[in-house]
Amino acid sequence: MHDLGRKLLRYVSRGLGLESNRIEQSLEELHHSMLMNRYLPCPQPELVLALRSHTDLDVIPLLVNNGVPGLQVLKDGAWITVHSLPGAIVVTMGDQLEVMSNGKYKSPEHRTLANSDSTRYSIASFFEPPPAGLLIAPVPELVNAQDESHFQAVCYRDYLAIFFAKQASGKSVIT
Ligand SMILES: O=C(O)CCC(=O)C(=O)O
Numbered sequence: 001m002h003d004l005g006r007k008l009l010r011y012v013s014r015g016l017g018l019e020s021n022r023i024e025q026s027l028e029e030l031h032h033s034m035l036m037n038r039y040l041p042c043p044q045p046e047l048v049l050a051l052r053s054h055t056d057l058d059v060i061p062l063l064v065n066n067g068v069p070g071l072q073v074l075k076d077g078a079w080i081t082v083h084s085l086p087g088a089i090v091v092t093m094g095d096q097l098e099v100m101s102n103g104k105y106k107s108p109e110h111r112t113l114a115n116s117d118s119t120r121y122s123i124a125s126f127f128e129p130p131p132a133g134l135l136i137a138p139v140p141e142l143v144n145a146q147d148e149s150h151f152q153a154v155c156y157r158d159y160l161a162i163f164f165a166k167q168a169s170g171k172s173v174i175t
């Protein structure tokens with residue numbers, strides 16, 4: 001997963017018209033962590049969410065699950081179900097990439113629905129900047145007269161503190 005995350009970041013860099021190692025270079029180091037979610041069957045799934053709407057705070061989250069559907073992404077105001085394909089890895093974008101790309105990539109709001117039949121498992125791989133004080137800002141090459149900076153530089157440590165203090169949901173931190 002670590003190698004895949006790095007490889008995808010190189011494609012993302014090139015997609016932005018940058019050198020392939022540019023995003024990783026600005027991050028200095030890429031920290032990888034994994035989070036496992038277990039969603040038990042729920043007798044009244046229509047009354048609750050298994051995981052409330054949020055954006056991921058890292059750079060590039062990779063998601064796998066056990067084939068039980070539930071993940072939804074908000075697009076143009078509507079919740080779209082992400083189909084579970086066996087063995088597929090769902091690649092999304094995190095808040096830090098939205099900032100670094102100066103908004104060219106968006107970190108999508110997503111949530112997980114409960115269901116009454118099956119236990120759902122998912123594993124999220126998060127790739128983060130080093131926790132000690134790196135400033136995250138749009139990559140300078142992506143800021144120019146036509147496209148000024150859409151985000152203020154924020155120290156990643158402060159960003160984490162705001163996120164957890166507000167128990168952030170939706171897109172409340174970077175916007
Ligand atoms: O369970 C899923 O498919 C998504 C999990 C998720 O969004 C997260 O852990 O941040």
Ligand SMILES: [Fe+2]
Pocket residue numbers: 054055056110
């Ligand atoms: Fe998430």
